Amino acid sequence: MNGSLSRRDFIGLAGAGMAGMTLAGCRQGPRRKTVKKPNFVIIFCDDLGYADIGSFGAQGYATPNLDRMAREGIRFTDFHASTAVCSASRASLMTGCYPERVGIRGALSHESTIGLNAEEVTLAEILKKQDYATAIYGKWHLGYQKPFLPTRHGFDEFFGLPYSSDMWPGHPTKGNVYPPLPLYEGEEVIDHLEDQTQLTTWYTERAVDFIERNSAEPFFLYLPHSLPHVPLYVSEKFAGKSERGLYGDVIMEIDWSTGQILETLKRQGVDENTLVIFTSDNGPWLSYGDHAGSAGPLREGKGTLFEGGMREPCIMRWPGKIPAGSVCDQLATTMDVLPTLAALAGGRLPEHKIDGQDIRSLISGEPATGKLSDVYYCYYRGELQAVRSGKWKLHFPHSYNTLAGRPGGKGGYPVKYERAQVGLSLFDLEKDVGEKVNLAAEHPEVVKRLEALAELARSDLGDDLTGRRGSGLRPPGRV
Numbered sequence: 001m002n003g004s005l006s007r008r009d010f011i012g013l014a015g016a017g018m019a020g021m022t023l024a025g026c027r028q029g030p031r032r033k034t035v036k037k038p039n040f041v042i043i044f045c046d047d048l049g050y051a052d053i054g055s056f057g058a059q060g061y062a063t064p065n066l067d068r069m070a071r072e073g074i075r076f077t078d079f080h081a082s083t084a085v086c087s088a089s090r091a092s093l094m095t096g097c098y099p100e101r102v103g104i105r106g107a108l109s110h111e112s113t114i115g116l117n118a119e120e121v122t123l124a125e126i127l128k129k130q131d132y133a134t135a136i137y138g139k140w141h142l143g144y145q146k147p148f149l150p151t152r153h154g155f156d157e158f159f160g161l162p163y164s165s166d167m168w169p170g171h172p173t174k175g176n177v178y179p180p181l182p183l184y185e186g187e188e189v190i191d192h193l194e195d196q197t198q199l200t201t202w203y204t205e206r207a208v209d210f211i212e213r214n215s216a217e218p219f220f221l222y223l224p225h226s227l228p229h230v231p232l233y234v235s236e237k238f239a240g241k242s243e244r245g246l247y248g249d250v251i252m253e254i255d256w257s258t259g260q261i262l263e264t265l266k267r268q269g270v271d272e273n274t275l276v277i278f279t280s281d282n283g284p285w286l287s288y289g290d291h292a293g294s295a296g297p298l299r300e301g302k303g304t305l306f307e308g309g310m311r312e313p314c315i316m317r318w319p320g321k322i323p324a325g326s327v328c329d330q331l332a333t334t335m336d337v338l339p340t341l342a343a344l345a346g347g348r349l350p351e352h353k354i355d356g357q358d359i360r361s362l363i364s365g366e367p368a369t370g371k372l373s374d375v376y377y378c379y380y381r382g383e384l385q386a387v388r389s390g391k392w393k394l395h396f397p398h399s400y401n402t403l404a405g406r407p408g409g410k411g412g413y414p415v416k417y418e419r420a421q422v423g424l425s426l427f428d429l430e431k432d433v434g435e436k437v438n439l440a441a442e443h444p445e446v447v448k449r450l451e452a453l454a455e456l457a458r459s460d461l462g463d464d465l466t467g468r469r470g471s472g473l474r475p476p477g478r479v
Contacts, residue, residue, distance in 0.1 A: 037130060037218040037345050038318075039274040041207075041265075042337070043258060044093065044222070046086065046139060046164070046229035048280035048312065051296030052251055056313040058294075060244030061252050065259030066315060069278060073317030074326040074363060078429075080333045081282050083380055084302050084309035086164060087141045089281040089334065090224070094122045094142065094153070096338030096349075096356035098379060100461045103476030105381045108143060110167055110179060115143015116153060117477040121350035123338045124154030124220060130345045133214040136160065137206040138224035145479050149187050155222070159185055159206050165196055165226045172231075172413045196233040199226050200250075204257040208264045215268035218345070223261070224281075225254055231412055232291050247291055262317075272319045275344070277337065279314040287401075287415050289408025299435045303417075304400045305378040305385045306435050316363055328362050331374050331388065353472060377457045382464040384457055387450045391430040394440075394450040397423050398465060426450075 051057040055070035082092035086107045088099035094116065095102050102120055116122070124134045135157035136150045143149070144162035151158050161183065168181035180192035193199075207223050227233070227250050234249040238256065242248025258278065265271040284293035286301040286308075295301050295308030302309055314332070316322060335356030342349055343358050357373060378386035378393075386395045401417035409415045426440040426447055440447050457463070462470035 036273060037132070039219050039221075039265075039270055040127070040341050040345075041221045041261060041274060041276045042093075042223065043261070043276070043278045044090075044138070044224040045254060045278075045280035046225055046227060047282060047285050047293065047302055048228055048251075049284035049293030049295045049301065050298050050308065050311050050313055052228070052284070052293040053255070053313050053315075055315070057296050058251070061242035061248035063251060063255040065255045065262060066278060069258065069262070069276065069315045069317045070325075072319060072324050073276075073315055073322045074328055074365075076314035076316070076328045076332055076362075078329050078331050079279060079312055079314035080310045080331070080376065081280065081312050082310075082334055083378075084282040084304055085381070086229075086281055088381075090141050091116060092356075093281075093334045093337060094124070095120050096123070096335050096354040098335070098355050098377065098461055100379050100382060100470070101353070101355065101472060102474055104142065108141060108163060110144065110163060112143065113145075114476040114478050115145060115148025117475060118147065118152065119352075119474070120153075121352075122153045123341060124150070124222070126154075126338070126342045126347040126349075127218075127220045127345055128154045128156075130347045131218065132345065133210075133217060133219040134222075135206075135210045135220075136222040136224065137203040137210070138222070139164065139226045139229075140224070143477065144182075146187055147479060148477055149184070151187055157186070157206075157210065159183075160203065160224075161199075161226055164229055165199070166230050168193070170231060196226070196231065197235050199233065200253045200257055201235050201237075204260050207257075208260055211261070211264045211268055211270070215270050220341075221261075223257075225257070227254065228293060230285065230288050230291050245290055247293065251293075272321075275316065275318040275321070275341075277314070277316050279334065280312045281334075283309045283312070285414075286403055287408050287417055288412070289415070290410050291412050292408055297434050300400065300402060303380075304402070305380050305395075306400070307429070307433060310378065318363075322363055323365050326365055328365075330362055330372070331376060331390075332359050332362060333376065352474070375453055377454075377461070379461065382462065384454060384461070384463040384465060387454045387457070388429075389450055389453060391428055392443075392446050392450060393427045393429055393435070394447060394454075395422050395425040395427070395435075396454070396465060397421070 054063040054067045081089045091104035138160045169175045182189040183191040238249045238253040283301040298308035299306040300308040336359045339356045339358045374390045376388040385398045402420045425438040427435045458468040460472040
């Protein structure tokens with residue numbers, strides 16, 4: 001240990017560890033053959049629970065296209081969002097950093113005066129420098145003012161919402177707080193929505209069109225669905241189709257959307273040159289009850305750093321490059337997406353510090369050239385609430401939201417959470433993924449090791465629980 005926190009600092013990057021996925025040309029005599037760079041599609045759901053798709057245990061509805069992705073690709077069973085709240089999680093996906101590092105900690109609203117800093121380097125910007133066409137269709141949530149919009153952060157095209165779809169007059173408890181919900185095209189508001197039933201269809205149609213227009217050149221398509229975040233809406237195509245009710249209908253439409261993208265990739269002849277990633281920003285919003293998803297065996301949900309708030313279903317598919325039907329049970333996170341895709345595209349990482357690591361070896365099933373870090377810091381709105389290393393997870397004393405065994409709300413109306421307290425608690429996630437049995441007293445040496453790791457994090461990223469300010473923090477953008 002050298003006192004540095006970045007997960008990349010623990011490894012020798014797996015650059016040569018993914019045979020068949022290198023992007024350099026190959027020589028044939030004096031002539032040079034150029035290999036087309038791979039395409040990337042990221043499908044990013046909102047508030048999807050760990051057990052909300054078929055291959056992760058969903059019940060009451062079918063997800064045949066996502067199940068196909070799992071059969072033809074790899075399932076990550078220990079994949080985590082960087083935190084359990086919308087904007088902060090998305091900041092990590094775009095920058096490869098812990099949200100605290102880039103100054104985006106919570107969920108930005110229509111009144112936020114901050115957003116993603118122009119000095120940060122996004123995945124889209126890295127790929128643009130490699131001549132990728134880039135587009136986002138869906139929910140951005142990293143600042144709604146013009147300096148913060150996706151078109152200022154490397155995306156050629158943007159169609160969708162600047163923040164969460166419940167930030168509108170139809171909010172069940174705070175409707176008087178929000179203005180009409182703006183729909184953006186590029187940097188302009190083209191409509192104010194009163195009906196959200198077509199959002200998934202619109203995003204999908206845009207995505208299909210983008211692939212068709214750009215299939216001859218490398219492209220990066222980012223599809224951050226507004227759903228299954230409340231309020232739940234579904235088109236007539238799937239209304240009433242699920243035994244699970246409206247929530248199941250919504251997931252079935254997201255599955256349909258995924259199928260449309262897979263079919264388009266095949267029809268355009270780029271299926272075998274495209275990596276598709278499907279995951280979500282955080283766990284289910286349990287207070288909404290029948291309008292919320294399921295974390296399955298995991299404890300709690302969105303807004304907490306128990307596994308139910310952070311561990312997400314993740315599927316990656318790339319025919320011929322990812323072994324079909326494979327499963328990875330090693331720790332990986334949304335922060336790892338940026339360095340991994342940058343390496344596959346031949347792009348350069350930012351000069352400033354990032355926290356993700358290149359996980360091509362996990363995707364391909366081939367040995368890495370160096371050891372991947374298994375250290376992961378669980379931050380929520382500036383608080384270092386837990387540290388993960390291997391199978392061990394140590395929670396530090398903090399309060400959290402819980403339903404305490406009560407059912408959630410019905411019909412789109414939430415119930416109030418209770419506040420609970422967790423003390424210093426050590427869990428063995430291999431044997432106790434539900435975080436029920438505190439083993440701190442039985443393994444003091446593990447507690448001590450994880451506490452030492454936490455001190456590294458506090459020095460770098462700070463910790464509001466202990467009043468520490470880190471030396472590695474960068475400011476958000478401000479207007």
